[in-house]
Amino acid sequence: MTVAPTPLATRREDLMARLAEPHQYDVAVIGGGATGLGVALDAAARGFKVVLVESYDFAKGSSSRATKLVHGGVRYLAQGNISLVREALHERTRLLHNAPHLATPLPFVMPSYKLWETPFYGAGLVIYDALAGQAGLGKTEFLGRAKTLRYLPTVQPRGLKGGVMYWDGQFDDARLALALARTAAQRGALLVNYCAATDLIHEDGKVVGLTCEDHETGRCYTLRARCVINAAGVWVDELRQKDGEAIGRIAKPMVAPSQGVHIVVDRAFLPGDHALLVPRTADGRVLFAVPWLGQVILGTTDTPRHDLAREPEPFREEVEFILREAARYLNRAPTRADVKSIWVGLRPLVKPPDDDGDHTKGLSREHTVLVSRGGLVTVTGGKWTTYRAMAEDVLEKCFDASLLARKKSGVTADLLLVGGEGVARTKRPRISDPPGLHAYGSEQGAVQSLPGADVPLGGGLSEAMVRFAARYEYARVVEDVLARRSRLLFLDARLAGCMAQTAGAILAQETGVDPQIGAFTELAQHYLHLPD
Structure with missing residues (x-):
């Protein structure tokens, strides 16, 4: 039987004492969401000296407000982005392996109300299975009406023809972020929440560190590092502007934020262990109903947003849309009175940058890595499923820019996260419980x-x-x-x-x-x- 290591204490006094020590770090990460924590873990696992500061709590922003899905991206398949889907499918399997206590396979059912829908969507999902190969979680199944109702007992039966069942994954996003932080700490990284990066340190036009401030005491700290990585999510442009000002250049914004609204209702609206997915609603968007931690999440795809509020308000029309579309597909229509919680997640969509002096590397996925003339490395975009691959890409860019000496890659591919030791894959907990x-x-x-x-x-x-x-x-x-x-x-x-x-x-x-x-x-x- 595998015995879990003794938990590593996180006394604030000890963390701040370490932060105050004069030290030359290899990597300083700004931002404690999925991307920043993934970078910190990858760098620490390779043996680099790492520090990470987060202005609020780990995963306080977008990384705790995801749809809770570990997925390859069926909609990207429809767009013909095969390479993105293939990579995400394989990263999906790695995440399920590395965090068996926080991630689990989840079957989805697409109900069909028109005769053409089952073969049409089913054919695409068979391709989805083929792209996953040995990393697949289960085979796509074409369903008749009776079996669809068995899997989705509260789906609207009127006009139901059948359906298609396929497999993706589900996880607890905030606790996975915490597991990344704690695993990085086990490998020597220093991670501090509620400590905001306030400025960058430049010498001879190059970024050589940062200053930060402890929210609890107001004390300021100076951190020197060979490589500073800006992983602040939708807020990366603020640091990019500071970097540009220091060398007399204007950094044009690279993030166009969008939002996803999520509504939580009682499990009675969708009992069982299968999620509901409508790939094309009345206005062409996606609707999902996902069982999660004893409740059901209702939601849709992202819509543009023009502010960066820490606690964004949902748009009225989005709430109405979710409830209205859910009423079309569930036998019992959820109402405003049934809402147990509603939250909004901001997503950093990347605008194609003009030539602003940055050295830009286009990547074959949703995230982008830039290295400025001052040496500030910025990463934004992407999604939870591919956080590990994103971290590898960031470090590769640091190597290419000669900010760090190259070290062996792939060290996190099979790295169990804190709490995952000895958890049997065949008896993993269901995140829907x-x-x-x-x-x-x-x-x-x-x-x-x-x-x-x-x-x-x-x-x-x-x-x-x-x-x-x-x-x-x-x-x-x-x-x-x-x-x-x-x-x-x-x-x-x-x-x-x-x-x-x-x-x-x-x-x-x-x-x-x-x-x-x-x-x-x-x-x-x-x-x-x-x-x-």
């Missing part, structure tokens, strides 16, 4: 050994889980615990708000700092607000 200890994988025993293991707080959370979050998972405020260490804010915002006082009191015992209970209570109301 309600929250519980299964999210900790091989660390369940460590959680249960803490005070309060037998004291449930509600929503699958125990007192011991709050203590574990504070001691080993970088949690500082109650939002960290109820939004990202557990996912309660995203599942049931009303319940999360009710639990803030209890969870916050435990967290305060552990950290000795203000857990910001009032701020979280207001945030929980934000996750319940539907625009008029």
